[in-house]
Amino acid sequence: MAPSAKPITSPVPQSLYPTLAFMLLVFGLIFTASFFIYETTSSRKNRSLAKELVTGAIASVLLGFGSLFLLLSTGVYV
Numbered sequence: 710m711a712p713s714a715k716p717i718t719s720p721v722p723q724s725l726y727p728t729l730a731f732m733l734l735v736f737g738l739i740f741t742a743s744f745f746i747y748e749t750t751s752s753r754k755n756r757s758l759a760k761e762l763v764t765g766a767i768a769s770v771l772l773g774f775g776s777l778f779l780l781l782s783t784g785v786y787v
Contacts, residue, residue: 733775
């Protein structure tokens with residue numbers, strides 16, 4: 710006889726999904742705004758590729774996880 714299986718549970722409590730979604734989306738939008746402001750205010754000679762990549766990557770990760778938790782908080786399980 711096989712041992713009884715444990716149910717799969719989330720490492721994050723389900724009650725925190727809306728809060729996480731809100732916070733991650735807000736911070737992601739702040740980093741996105743920072744990226745666009747940096748791109749429009751700096752000249753081509755003064756831009757730093759590293760800063761652009763880091764800011765873009767952080768914004769992308771935050772918005773991605775924020776979207777995931779937004780979907781999870783509304784009941785769309787992906």
